Amino acid sequence: xxxxxxxxxxxxxxxxxxxxxxxxxxxxxxxxxxxxxxxxxxxxxxxxxxxxxxxxxxxxxxxxxxxxxxxxxxxxxxxxxxxxxxxxxxxxxxxxxxxxxxxxxxxxxxxxxxxxxxxxxxxxxxxxxxxxxxxxxxxxxxx
Numbered sequence: 001x002x003x004x005x006x007x008x009x010x011x012x013x014x015x016x017x018x019x020x021x022x023x024x025x026x027x028x029x030x031x032x033x034x035x036x037x038x039x040x041x042x043x044x045x046x047x048x049x050x051x052x053x054x055x056x057x058x059x060x061x062x063x064x065x066x067x068x069x070x071x072x073x074x075x076x077x078x079x080x081x082x083x084x085x086x087x088x089x090x091x092x093x094x095x096x097x098x099x100x101x102x103x104x105x106x107x108x109x110x111x112x113x114x115x116x117x118x119x120x121x122x123x124x125x126x127x128x129x130x131x132x133x134x135x136x137x138x139x140x141x142x143x
Contacts, residue, residue: 001052007114010078015131017118019048024118026127028134036123044117051113055106057081060089066104066111067094077115 001007007019017024017038026034040048052058058081069076069092076092091107095115099105118124 001049001058004084005052005058006082007052008080008082009114009118011115011118011124012131014134015127019114024123024127026130026134028138032134034127034130036127038118038121038123040117048114048117051110055110057106057110058083058088060103060107063090063092064103064107065092066099066107067097069094077111079111079114 003020009017009019011017014028015024015026022037022039024036024038060081065076067076076094079091079093080087081089081091091111093108093111093115096112097104097108099108
């Protein structure tokens with residue numbers, strides 16, 4: 001993945017991640033924002049870049065819904081792919097969905113690699129706990 005490309009992920013309605021800056025942001029309200037940085041090992045970073053290239057993510061343009069969400073609000077992860085500053089594609093990916101055609105399989109494979117690495121990080125786990133605390137505080141729950 002060259003510097004011309006970036007990936008931004010909406011992991012939940014309040015939790016987002018930006019690949020280039022490595023910023024994980026929890027935002028319930030404009031006055032209640034938590035920011036942390038995820039640090040990838042060199043092996044993880046190489047794995048993400050290889051998956052991006054192997055699955056030809058830069059060549060997939062448009063909006064795709066991968067899998068059928070099981071809950072509302074959707075449990076699908078929204079992934080936006082940028083070339084320079086322009087969004088070239090958006091993927092709504094249901095976790096653990098494998099895909100039924102070539103494009104879906106490529107998107108699902110890249111999504112799994114990136115999201116699996118992020119969700120194993122302590123920074124992510126801390127933000128999930130903070131998210132649950134804020135859901136309770138503001139009475140805004142994901143069902």
